[in-house]
Amino acid sequence: MKAIITVALVWVGALSPAWSESDTIQLTLAESWGEGAPVFGETTRRFATLVEQLSGGRLSVQVDSANVHGQPLGIFDLVKRGEYDLGHSASYYWKDSVPNTLYFSTMPFGMMAVERYAWFYQGEGMALMDEVYQPHNLYSFPGGNTGVQMGGWFRSEIRTLEDLQGLRMRVPGFAGEVLSEVGVETVNLPSTELFDALKSGELDALEWVGPSLDLDMEFHSVAPYYYTGWHEPGTELQFLANRDTFDRLPEDLQNVLTIAMRTVAYDMWILSHHRSAVNWQQMEREYPNIQVRSFPPEVMNALRDANRRLLAERAEQDPLAERIIHSLADYQKGTRRWIDISERAYLGNMDAQGNRIE
Amino acid sequence: MKAIITVALVWVGALSPAWSESDTIQLTLAESWGEGAPVFGETTRRFATLVEQLSGGRLSVQVDSANVHGQPLGIFDLVKRGEYDLGHSASYYWKDSVPNTLYFSTMPFGMMAVERYAWFYQGEGMALMDEVYQPHNLYSFPGGNTGVQMGGWFRSEIRTLEDLQGLRMRVPGFAGEVLSEVGVETVNLPSTELFDALKSGELDALEWVGPSLDLDMEFHSVAPYYYTGWHEPGTELQFLANRDTFDRLPEDLQNVLTIAMRTVAYDMWILSHHRSAVNWQQMEREYPNIQVRSFPPEVMNALRDANRRLLAERAEQDPLAERIIHSLADYQKGTRRWIDISERAYLGNMDAQGNRIE
Known part of the structure; x- marks a missing residue:
């Protein structure tokens, strides 16, 4: 060099x-x-x-x-x-x-x-x-792009907001700030220490990426609840x-x-x-203990409110932040309306649920 | 040249x-x-x-x-x-x-x-x-790639398989063969003739692409039922x-x-x-007569069965066709399992429906 x-x-x-x-x-x-x-x-x-x-x-x-x-x-x-x-x-x-x-x-x-x-x-x-x-x-x-990241591996199931509060979780970035806001103790640790920390109970939960990179980390063997994504879409x-x-x-x-x-x-x-598709097939086949879950509405709503509060604070402190946050939100609003009647409706049609979108 | x-x-x-x-x-x-x-x-x-x-x-x-x-x-x-x-x-x-x-x-x-x-x-x-x-x-x-294409513009609503049978529809490709199989009279026409044919009733329905290219064709002004996609995902x-x-x-x-x-x-x-996101916003704003619909389960199931029959015929006639059809189906099976717990679950979480995927 x-x-x-x-x-x-x-x-x-x-x-x-x-x-x-x-x-x-x-x-x-x-x-x-x-x-x-x-x-x-x-x-x-x-x-x-x-x-x-x-x-x-x-x-x-x-x-x-x-x-x-x-x-x-x-x-x-x-x-x-x-x-x-x-x-x-x-x-x-x-x-x-x-x-x-x-x-x-x-x-x-x-x-x-x-x-x-x-x-x-x-x-x-x-x-x-x-x-x-x-x-x-x-x-x-x-x-x-990593695609939609999974919400992380949890040692126990999250049925209420209280179940989440007080947990010690490895989660960096803005998602960490949002989880802190609702009462999670968030930490960051080097990747090499993650498995042992989760196994010993030093960590109650962690998020990594998704099956593409999670499989080799073997988190599934010590924390069977695998939550769907909300924080890194x-x-x-x-x-x-x-x-x-x-x-x-x-x-x-x-x-x-x-x-x-x-x-x-x-x-x-x-x-x-x-890789996520291939690895997820392997995980479903070889590790039937893995339980896929989504957070209940009470938890999702608390996280969404916390996210909104933190973004509003940032927008208020800095005019450029405000412009970026508004640009993201405006664009997302339009593109999500289209996704609702295209990809999402298509996946619904494949189940022949016949849902009507008015 | x-x-x-x-x-x-x-x-x-x-x-x-x-x-x-x-x-x-x-x-x-x-x-x-x-x-x-x-x-x-x-x-x-x-x-x-x-x-x-x-x-x-x-x-x-x-x-x-x-x-x-x-x-x-x-x-x-x-x-x-x-x-x-x-x-x-x-x-x-x-x-x-x-x-x-x-x-x-x-x-x-x-x-x-x-x-x-x-x-x-x-x-x-x-x-x-x-x-x-x-x-x-x-x-x-x-x-x-066009992304998910819409299922087309229909002059009247499709509530049963019978409503579909006998309709005259512009739809090319394999989707045309599938629709023929369930009783639709399928035709192809030059793009320049489509609007007039739909307006006059010479066509009862047609599919084009999606909002990205449909908006300028003005089909919405003569056939208000806009069906979600199943045929060109x-x-x-x-x-x-x-x-x-x-x-x-x-x-x-x-x-x-x-x-x-x-x-x-x-x-x-x-x-x-x-373009679809931008145009769909404009269509929702300016053309409130547009009715987004998905085919009912009866129709989706009939189309799926017809699709399977036609594919089985092709696979039987040609070993290379058989390998391609199986490769597509095998790959799709794996990737769709992953989409179910990633993109689809994420969109569900955004509604805070809290659906569990077991």
């Missing part, structure tokens, strides 16, 4: 305004994930392959996993400072230092993948995201690019980067869906 | 085994759609733009709409014979001459877009599609490439073509979703 940084410095040192078309350029990418991470890590490797293929070898990307750079949650700063040219992470990881980055990953009660991509690419999403990242000398792009990962580096690239290589990102992001969504 | 064909002939004449890296290459694409067609035509134009951008101008694509080549339903032959290098159309258009092309667009009671893409890219879809198209000297690629359009042309391209330009196709196909899905 040192050699590559040196090359970059030489370019800067020569005050070269842009790479020329004959240069062979190597960029570096820091990802939040451990080496060989399934789905997420497959996405960055595929990105590097596509960039090389599309550019005919003129551009290549070296992917450094968290074990190389040692800062899984520091990708924002690594790319902002130019220590890496590119990053792959999740926008809501930066919500404590730059609060408005929160909204570009996923939101409780929010949009599913198809709706979120439509907001990004056909609605106001990309422009608003640029408004948030531009002051930090960063470009941000959609980086792959379509989590979008993120590519970051240092603006100085990106702006110096020839235009066709800028296009190679953005189209490769766009394609592998969509591909990750499809891969996540496939 | 003549000039381009001449250039192609010169290359063939020189027995050049492949274009070299320094050549500037122009390919031709024939699309089934009329000039400036929304969504579909936007997709081919965006494809041409992406190819030019990604290749730094080394490769360009001239898109000819149906008014230029005059054969909207003849794209398969135009590309097979090499009169065009590329095509953009729909695989089920060739079902009468090459029956096994049917399965790569959409099937009644079949997979939605996310499921179908997963079957193509992570399941057996691409390999099976290649098996069908290879003997015709063609490559076939996913070309953009995620119609995938198709890119075709002549294998001789494609194989002679330098590898990086082959990659440019396939990645541009892949990206614009996904983008069309997102665009379709966006």
Whole structure:
């Protein structure tokens, strides 16, 4: 990696305004994930392959996993400072230092993948995201969707709001804030400690992703209640690019980067869906102890109210937050009306329930 | 266009085994759609733009709409014979001459877009599609998804199977065969004649796409019952490439073509979703006479039985058809189990119905 940084410095040192078309350029990418991470890590490797293929070898990307750079949650700063040219992470990881980055990953009660991509690419999403990242000398792009995430693994069943209150649960992000608001003790722990903590009862519950990544974690063997999703309905990962580096690239290589990102992001969504479908079949077959549950209406309503209160606070504190929150809500309202009479109605028709939608 | 064909002939004449890296290459694409067609035509134009951008101008694509080549339903032959290098159309258009092309667009009671893409890219879809198209000297690629299509516009409400029987309806493809099987008189008419035929009562019903493209057709003003989908749950359009042309391209330009196709196909899905959401809002606001309905269970069950019978006949007649039909059914079974506890459960949770999925 040192050699590559040196090359970059030489370019800067020569005050070269842009790479020329004959240069062979190597960029570096820091990802939040451990080496060989399934789905997420497959996405960055595929990105590097596509960039090389599309550019005919003129551009290549070296992917450094968290074990190389040692800062899984520091990708924002690594790319902002130019220590890496590119990053792959999740926008809501930066919500404590730059609060408005929160909204570009996923939101409780929010949009599913198809709706979120439509907001990004056909609605106001990309422009608003640029408004948030531009002051930090960063470009941000959609980086792959997990699909609807499951609500998590619980050691005991949740029949009332009281059953939830006082539980100790690993759940990061805004969903953690919402659960805290209704009385859950929320914590974050490194992924390597999660299984033991759940087994010993140090944790009563945790959420991870969904069958695509949950199966290998074996949470099902110690916490059999698997709750359906409400809190991360379509989590979008993120590519970051240092603006100085990106702006110096020839235009066709800028296009190679953005189209490769766009394609592998969509591909990750499809891969996540496939892996979850395959793994869920295995889980149903081999682990009949798993009990799928949805929170009762009392719990869902309490969570929804808490979510609304917290969003209203954020909107009141910051005009840009207010614009983003309203843009998300307005877009979702329209797209959900359509989903109700398309995908949802179709699934209902497949059961031949004959429900009428008036 | 003549000039381009001449250039192609010169290359063939020189027995050049492949274009070299320094050549500037122009390919031709024939699309089934009329000039400036929304969504579909936007997709081919965006494809041409992406190819030019990604290749730094080394490769360009001239898109000819149906008014230029005059054969909207003849794209398969135009590309097979090499009169065009590329095509953009729909695989089920060739079902009468090459029956096994049917399965790569959409099937009644079949997979939605996310499921179908997963079957193509992570399941057996691409390999099976290649098996069908290879003997015709063609490559076939996913070309953009419409999302769930609506079941169509009806002049009167369908309360029983009898209400459906004897109706004259414009509905092409396999869905047409299924509806014929239960007693509908199915026809196909040019799109330009549809509105008048529905208005005059020459047609009792028709299906088109969904709000994205239906709004401008104004069917709602003469047939107010808008039925939810069952017959085209995620119609995938198709890119075709002549294998001789494609194989002679330098590898990086082959990659440019396939990645541009892949990206614009996904983008069309997102665009379709966006347009349907926006147009459906307008339709709800401006045309309160529109009545959304789903077929009653009696009708859905009759259609499902007819669909099964027709598929069983096809499977019995042709071993390749049998493999494709089984691959689709097996994959759908797995992915639908996952959709039930992810997207479908999520939408249920948003209503706070608290349904339990056991």
